[in-house]
Amino acid sequence: MSRLLIRGARLLGAEAADLLVDDGVIREVGSIRVGSDVEVLDADGLVALPGLVDLHVHLREPGREDAETIATGSAAAAAGGYTAVFAMANTSPVTDTAEAAERVLDLGRACGLTEVVPVGAVTKGLEGGELAELGLMARSRAAVRVFSDDGHCVHDARVMRRALEYVKTFGGVISQHAQDPRLAGPDACCHEGEVSGRLGLTGWPGIAEESIVARDVMLARHTGSRVHVAHVSTAGTVEVIRWAKAQGIDVTAEVTPHHLALTTDLLAGYDPVYKVNPPLRPTEDVEALRAALADGTIDAVATDHAPHARQDKEHAFPDAAFGMLGLETALSVVSEVLVQPGLLDWAGVARVMSSAPARIGGLAAQGRPLSEGSPAHVTLVDPDRELTVDAAESRSRSRNNPWHGRTFRGAVVATVYGGRVTFDRGATSRTHRPLTTASTPGADL
Ligand SMILES: NC(=O)N[C@@H](CC(=O)O)C(=O)O
Numbered sequence: 521m522s523r524l525l526i527r528g529a530r531l532l533g534a535e536a537a538d539l540l541v542d543d544g545v546i547r548e549v550g551s552i553r554v555g556s557d558v559e560v561l562d563a564d565g566l567v568a569l570p571g572l573v574d575l576h577v578h579l580r581e582p583g584r585e586d587a588e589t590i591a592t593g594s595a596a597a598a599a600g601g602y603t604a605v606f607a608m609a610n611t612s613p614v615t616d617t618a619e620a621a622e623r624v625l626d627l628g629r630a631c632g633l634t635e636v637v638p639v640g641a642v643t644k645g646l647e648g649g650e651l652a653e654l655g656l657m658a659r660s661r662a663a664v665r666v667f668s669d670d671g672h673c674v675h676d677a678r679v680m681r682r683a684l685e686y687v688k689t690f691g692g693v694i695s696q697h698a699q700d701p702r703l704a705g706p707d708a709c710c711h712e713g714e715v716s717g718r719l720g721l722t723g724w725p726g727i728a729e730e731s732i733v734a735r736d737v738m739l740a741r742h743t744g745s746r747v748h749v750a751h752v753s754t755a756g757t758v759e760v761i762r763w764a765k766a767q768g769i770d771v772t773a774e775v776t777p778h779h780l781a782l783t784t785d786l787l788a789g790y791d792p793v794y795k796v797n798p799p800l801r802p803t804e805d806v807e808a809l810r811a812a813l814a815d816g817t818i819d820a821v822a823t824d825h826a827p828h829a830r831q832d833k834e835h836a837f838p839d840a841a842f843g844m845l846g847l848e849t850a851l852s853v854v855s856e857v858l859v860q861p862g863l864l865d866w867a868g869v870a871r872v873m874s875s876a877p878a879r880i881g882g883l884a885a886q887g888r889p890l891s892e893g894s895p896a897h898v899t900l901v902d903p904d905r906e907l908t909v910d911a912a913e914s915r916s917r918s919r920n921n922p923w924h925g926r927t928f929r930g931a932v933v934a935t936v937y938g939g940r941v942t943f944d945r946g947a948t949s950r951t952h953r954p955l956t957t958a959s960t961p962g963a964d965l
């Protein structure tokens with residue numbers, strides 16, 4: 521494998537330095553002189569983050585390749601700075617067997633643009649009844665550690681209890697889509713509140729999420745097992761998680777970029793691009809989510825990238841599919857709503873978008889500090905670069921992009937996965953230069 525020099529990157533908590541990558545590993549950090557046989561990424565002025573890790577994406581393969589494939593989703597992931605993504609199990613067929621998990625793993629490896637980590641279903645067919653082959657999936661080549669019926673809530677407390685007990689035996693975790701089906705009726709399509717009343721849409725309340733999270737943290741305490749809360753969307757859920765963590769309960773949580781930035785007022789135009797599960801919430805919730813991510817109550821940002829084909833999304837609001845794209849824009853949204861206002865610094869971004877999700881998902885080779893001997897998974901970010909989103913330019917096969925036309929400050933410029941450049945926005949020069957000289961130290965972060 522060819523060698524790669526990342527030149528003059530701003531490292532977290534350190535001076536700017538060169539990173540020499542050989543055979544997929546960071547061999548040297550410092551002022552490095554190299555010969556002409558090395559590919560050079562000019563990272564002058566760019567922040568180098570450990571490769572981003574997304575605990576929650578929908579890649580739709582197998583079954584809905586018209587909406588996304590592992591190849592198009594991997595390309596979108598690389599463009600978003602991701603070097604690992606956890607592919608949810610709500611495909612067709614469902615990822616509820618060892619064979620299905622290994623197939624997703626192999627398809628991801630064949631693409632080679634990002635690590636595609638299969639999430640296993642908790643119950644067979646996501647039906648909420650019988651447990652799926654959790655142990656076989658864990659012991660398979662895919663070594664599944666994260667299990668989720670995402671799209672559905674594991675609502676039966678007895679099933680949830682058994683699942684928690686089971687995954688405890690091999691250090692797994694249940695990622696819960698927390699939504700009490702009795703409190704969120706089949707017709708509900710948005711947040712229940714002032715806006716839904718005005719628009720004449722049927723909503724569901726935050727308590728549908730909060731009551732399940734409250735139950736699940738108690739089940740985690742009872743079983744001594746580990747629960748992860750997917751896409752937290754309300755201030756009440758934040759309160760429950762804060763309390764549970766203070767008790768020493770083994771709970772972690774993620775929040776999506778859209779729940780950190782968008783509010784339920786956007787539904788006024790009935791545009792189904794804003795229809796998502798959990799629904800966009802009022803400003804008070806958005807503010808609580810931002811604060812919770814900054815103070816560590818919420819551990820990670822996860823996109824819940826949910827591509828949908830036009831024929832599923834372009835309907836009257838109540839009939840459209842739930843979900844929105846997120847992989848390519850997540851870092852820019854986080855930069856805009858958290859870094860620019862001073863709620864999070866770049867070390868904080870590395871925590872919530874790389875090291876914490878890698879730890880939660882059990883990926884030892886991801887989320888590591890960029891030092892000698894670490895795997896070369898690197899995301900280069902220009903903190904000042906303005907990015908205007910154009911849905912038509914997406915690498916995703918789908919176009920349900922809620923950020924179309926918006927401009928963000930802060931963007932991913934290049935992604936290095938296992939020592940290979942998997943994305944390059946073109947601002948970096950990849951010329952072969954003889955005897956590269958050392959860079960000058962840049963600003964500390
Ligand atoms: N988030 C969504 O609105 N939709 C997801 C399912 C889910 O994450 O619950 C999907 O698979 O489309």
Ligand SMILES: [Zn+2]
Pocket residue numbers: 670671672697750751797798
């Ligand atoms: Zn979900």
Ligand SMILES: [Zn+2]
Pocket residue numbers: 576577578608670671824826
């Ligand atoms: Zn999801």
